[in-house]
Amino acid sequence: MGRPARKRRPEGRAGELSDVSTQIEATSPGAVVQEFEDHGELTVEVRADRILEAARALKNGPSQFTLLSGVTCADFPDEPGRFRLAYHLRSVQTGGRVRLRAWAGGLDPQIDSVTSVWPGADWQEREVFDQFGVRFHGHPDLCRILNPLDWDGHPLRRDYPIGGEEVQFTDAV
Amino acid sequence: MALIPPPGAPIRRSPRTDDAIDWDLRDPEALEASRGILTTTVEKAIAWAQTSAIWPATFGLACCSIEMMHTLSPRLDMGRFGAEYFRGTPRQADLMIVAGRLTQKMAPVVRHIYDQMLEPKWVISMGACASTGGVFNNYAVLQGCDKVIPVDVYVPGCPPRPESLMEGIDILRKKIGANGQVPSSELIAARRAERAEWDAQHASDALKGGPAN
Amino acid sequence: MGRLDALKGFGVTFRTLLTKPVTIGYPEHKTPVYPRFRGRHRLWLHDDGLEKCVGCSLCAAACPADCIRVVAEENTPEHRVSAGERYARIYEINMARCIFCGYCEIACPFDAITLEHSYELSEYTREALIYTKDVLLEPAPKQPPLHSNVPGGPIPPGEA
Numbered sequence: 001m002g003r004p005a006r007k008r009r010p011e012g013r014a015g016e017l018s019d020v021s022t023q024i025e026a027t028s029p030g031a032v033v034q035e036f037e038d039h040g041e042l043t044v045e046v047r048a049d050r051i052l053e054a055a056r057a058l059k060n061g062p063s064q065f066t067l068l069s070g071v072t073c074a075d076f077p078d079e080p081g082r083f084r085l086a087y088h089l090r091s092v093q094t095g096g097r098v099r100l101r102a103w104a105g106g107l108d109p110q111i112d113s114v115t116s117v118w119p120g121a122d123w124q125e126r127e128v129f130d131q132f133g134v135r136f137h138g139h140p141d142l143c144r145i146l147n148p149l150d151w152d153g154h155p156l157r158r159d160y161p162i163g164g165e166e167v168q169f170t171d172a173v
Numbered sequence: 174m175a176l177i178p179p180p181g182a183p184i185r186r187s188p189r190t191d192d193a194i195d196w197d198l199r200d201p202e203a204l205e206a207s208r209g210i211l212t213t214t215v216e217k218a219i220a221w222a223q224t225s226a227i228w229p230a231t232f233g234l235a236c237c238s239i240e241m242m243h244t245l246s247p248r249l250d251m252g253r254f255g256a257e258y259f260r261g262t263p264r265q266a267d268l269m270i271v272a273g274r275l276t277q278k279m280a281p282v283v284r285h286i287y288d289q290m291l292e293p294k295w296v297i298s299m300g301a302c303a304s305t306g307g308v309f310n311n312y313a314v315l316q317g318c319d320k321v322i323p324v325d326v327y328v329p330g331c332p333p334r335p336e337s338l339m340e341g342i343d344i345l346r347k348k349i350g351a352n353g354q355v356p357s358s359e360l361i362a363a364r365r366a367e368r369a370e371w372d373a374q375h376a377s378d379a380l381k382g383g384p385a386n
Numbered sequence: 387m388g389r390l391d392a393l394k395g396f397g398v399t400f401r402t403l404l405t406k407p408v409t410i411g412y413p414e415h416k417t418p419v420y421p422r423f424r425g426r427h428r429l430w431l432h433d434d435g436l437e438k439c440v441g442c443s444l445c446a447a448a449c450p451a452d453c454i455r456v457v458a459e460e461n462t463p464e465h466r467v468s469a470g471e472r473y474a475r476i477y478e479i480n481m482a483r484c485i486f487c488g489y490c491e492i493a494c495p496f497d498a499i500t501l502e503h504s505y506e507l508s509e510y511t512r513e514a515l516i517y518t519k520d521v522l523l524e525p526a527p528k529q530p531p532l533h534s535n536v537p538g539g540p541i542p543p544g545e546a
Contacts, residue, residue: 011313148278155313160312161312162310164311164312165316166449167452167480167483167518168478168480168512168513168516169478170478170516170518172476202449247407247408248408248410249412250409253409255539283416300481301484301485305480305512307482308450308485310451319512325510326508326510327508329481329482329509329515330505331484331487333505333507334417334505336416336505336506337412337506338503340413340506348510352470
């Protein structure tokens with residue numbers, strides 16, 4: 001009894017995956033701000049207020065992006081949107097990958113939570129909230145996850161100091 | 174988590190030491206006065222018993238705990254020193270080997286577990302991160318576990334070889350008074366002063382509180 | 387046959403009782419190390435007694451844990467310490483912060499600092515773990531032996 005040969009999952013080709021933007025636009029016109037492809041990876045930037053519709057379109061649509069690999073964030077203090085969230089999606093059925101981007105805004109960063117679409121986003125969004133302060137509407141339990149619950153501030157923001165203390169040496173001068 | 178008391182909770186302090194039980198914290202003068210030949214032999218015997226069976230509490234936090242586990246391996250058998258018996262409950266442990274990075278979130282837990290240990294108790298700070306925060310000089314890592322608990326021996330390394338940890342335990346045993354050396358009254362006085370000074374410095378620290386049980 | 391299986395298990399145990407234990411009797415026998423093992427640091431001198439370290443602070447710049455402090459001073463003709471223009475008047479390593487990565491050894495252009503094999507460094511206080519230049523210039527008092535399968539080994543401690 002031999003094992004069946006491992007099938008290579010087809011990598012998403014550019015022609016197929018720009019259907020992603022088409023699918024999003026179909027359900028929510030005007031959601032996609034831009035898309036680009038770099039090194040074989042497709043990134044679709046959507047408006048922050050349409051992220052939930054885009055998520056539903058991608059999960060339930062033909063490309064079936066049923067797996068959320070992660071929700072991450074980066075702080076760009078010079079940009080008007082400041083916090084750029086990234087949702088890394090993977091399709092188990094077709095093998096496709098896509099990255100969704102959304103800008104959450106600077107002064108009071110907020111965005112809809114996608115936990116109703118992918119439950120695995122729960123702790124990921126808690127981490128983004130803990131480290132960056134982005135609030136997720138509709139999240140079942142938005143509280144700190146890495147830092148102590150009574151911590152002040154959001155440590156991974158660019159304006160948060162690294163902390164620590166001066167390394168101890170002898171008093172010789 | 175329930176281990177962090179809510180702000181505003183009354184701080185109930187467990188009695189830290191009791192001179193009647195902690196023979197090494199009695200007044201050095203009283204100790205000298207009570208010292209006769211028989212008592213010295215008894216103290217030597219007590220020191221021998223304490224150093225020959227020093228049971229650690231399991232407190233491996235991060236990578237250093239792997240090397241701590243290696244000291245239990247057959248190659249470097251810590252059972253030869255009686256320290257193989259890692260206790261799951263701090264109430265039955267003598268030694269706390271803080272092995273790994275201590276984060277700000279874990280600090281009250283360390284203090285809580287240290288408070289649950291019965292006297293006499295000792296602490297070995299194993300590795301760079303437990304001693305001083307090591308290479309993680311940032312907001313999340315406590316820069317040395319001696320900010321919340323008093324430490325007896327520091328073992329540097331990243332991670333320290335298991336032999337380094339065993340040497341640390343060896344010099345701790347010398348400090349306790351192994352090999353028949355009764356700790357001198359200077360050492361007892363120094364230990365008492367060190368405890369008092371540490372208590373005074375951290376008297377207002379909310380971390381020191383905790384349920385009395 | 388359940389009972390015979392149990393006896394086979396016991397047989398393994400009893401046979402192991404008769405084999406030589408692999409325990410290294412630690413304090414009496416030090417564990418041998420390989421030549422590139424990174425232990426305690428050592429500052430080196432030239433053969434004529436001048437220090438190799440010129441206080442350039444490349445080691446301090448390379449250190450990920452920022453645990454080296456170097457304060458340089460000019461060599462004067464009356465007081466010449468190193469073989470270059472400057473020497474390290476203050477050279478301290480906080481061994482409690484050190485992660486023994488060896489980046490200082492890699493960064494040093496003069497081979498002035500190397501990591502030797504000593505791994506027995508425990509102390510009672512944090513302050514005792516801040517090694518100053520005079521401590522680092524001395525070879526470590528207890529060096530472990532090299533492995534016997536190293537070509538040219540075993541080298542007795544202290545002669546590496």
